[in-house]
Amino acid sequence: MGMHPKLKSDNFHEFYNLIFGVNKESSIKYLLDHGLIDNSHVGNWEKHLSALKPNSPIWFELHDHFKMKIDSQIINGGHISSKSSLDIIRNYKYASQIFNSKIFSANSNRGKIALDFGSGVYRPLGVAALLYVNGFDHVYAYEPFPIKLDFASISFNEILKNIIDNPTDYNISTISIEELLIRAKSLLVSNLGDLLSDFYSGNVKKVRIGGISLVSDIELIQDNQIDVHFSNAVLEHVSDMELNLDQLRRITTATSIGFHIVDFLDHRYYDDPTISPLEKYYDGYLDEINGLTPSELENKIIENKWKIRKITTQTVPQQILTNDSRSLISRYSPFSESELLEHINFYELKK
Numbered sequence: 001m002g003m004h005p006k007l008k009s010d011n012f013h014e015f016y017n018l019i020f021g022v023n024k025e026s027s028i029k030y031l032l033d034h035g036l037i038d039n040s041h042v043g044n045w046e047k048h049l050s051a052l053k054p055n056s057p058i059w060f061e062l063h064d065h066f067k068m069k070i071d072s073q074i075i076n077g078g079h080i081s082s083k084s085s086l087d088i089i090r091n092y093k094y095a096s097q098i099f100n101s102k103i104f105s106a107n108s109n110r111g112k113i114a115l116d117f118g119s120g121v122y123r124p125l126g127v128a129a130l131l132y133v134n135g136f137d138h139v140y141a142y143e144p145f146p147i148k149l150d151f152a153s154i155s156f157n158e159i160l161k162n163i164i165d166n167p168t169d170y171n172i173s174t175i176s177i178e179e180l181l182i183r184a185k186s187l188l189v190s191n192l193g194d195l196l197s198d199f200y201s202g203n204v205k206k207v208r209i210g211g212i213s214l215v216s217d218i219e220l221i222q223d224n225q226i227d228v229h230f231s232n233a234v235l236e237h238v239s240d241m242e243l244n245l246d247q248l249r250r251i252t253t254a255t256s257i258g259f260h261i262v263d264f265l266d267h268r269y270y271d272d273p274t275i276s277p278l279e280k281y282y283d284g285y286l287d288e289i290n291g292l293t294p295s296e297l298e299n300k301i302i303e304n305k306w307k308i309r310k311i312t313t314q315t316v317p318q319q320i321l322t323n324d325s326r327s328l329i330s331r332y333s334p335f336s337e338s339e340l341l342e343h344i345n346f347y348e349l350k351k
């Protein structure tokens with residue numbers, strides 16, 4: 001999807017703040033002043049912007065869309081997940097249920113240390129906050145790429161505010177609301193900006209905020225420390241899978257369990273839905289992703305001596321493959337049709 005020709009990247013921040021700000025009148029004025037809309041559309045825009053409720057699905061979609069446009073340097077940080085931290089943690093719970101794990105059930109998180117592997121550059125602390133308020137003793141958020149400072153701190157404060165305002169919505173375990181609130185409030189720190197800016201500048205590689213640690217270097221997590229590890233939309237981005245699996249092996253306990261959600265679609269498709277979700281199979285171009293097929297990824301995990309189980313939760317409709325008149329490139333032609341159509345897989349990893 002192209003950027004509006006009248007909108008220069010320099011004023012995107014301002015535009016972004018207006019779109020998501022509370023004062024919709026100034027947003028409309030800005031759009032008008034910059035010739036981005038004309039007077040005859042003002043009524044529709046007013047309706048549209050007032051319907052933009054924070055954290056609604058469309059809000060997240062637009063939010064992430066604009067962030068992508070603002071930041072052309074996202075390349076090394078991977079595609080932004082359009083899922084909110086709450087969606088992600090609900091999926092983790094779902095994964096733990098389909099694999100019959102007791103994680104998130106009565107008191108099962110107590111005494112355990114969790115890891116959000118590849119926690120994201122925009123909301124690096126969101127999932128960690130939710131895991132922590134849901135009873136884990138300590139949670140590591142590992143993000144190797146430079147975080148987006150403003151977004152990281154705004155999104156963290158925002159999620160804490162949401163949890164404190166609506167604790168029941170964020171209770172995805174059986175923890176008491178009273179304890180969930182105590183835990184959420186313990187994460188409110190007055191020096192968040194300073195802590196994150198030291199982290200952002202690289203002065204420190206580990207920041208501790210109450211029961212959460214944000215690390216940019218996995219070496220800072222000790223051996224045999226992690227009881228439960230999670231990742232969402234990460235393993236399809238990792239370039240050196242063997243190294244990352246070795247690191248995961250080092251930091252996890254012998255009885256640890258991991259839940260990893262992998263999205264195998266061509267990620268360009270999310271930004272430009274006019275291209276095929278399977279485009280990489282025809283042009284071989286890998287946009288931020290590593291391009292591994294499900295069986296290739298699974299073989300790497302198995303070779304690294306993990307026991308693995310999987311569930312495919314979403315597939316691409318078969319007609320998308322069969323209706324395409326192009327031939328698959330040789331790189332992907334040996335794979336079965338059903339494998340190429342796997343879209344989202346949930347994996348359980350054990351040692």
Ligand SMILES: C[S@@+](CC[C@H](N)C(=O)[O-])C[C@H]1O[C@@H](n2cnc3c(N)ncnc32)[C@H](O)[C@@H]1O
Nearest residue numbers: 077078079081118119120121232234237238239
């Ligand atoms: C699409 S983001 C997902 C972020 C977050 N988990 C979420 O769902 O919002 C992809 C993440 O993959 C991780 N990643 C990409 N390449 C990596 C690599 N070579 N090694 C380790 N992690 C990597 C980064 O942490 C990046 O934030």
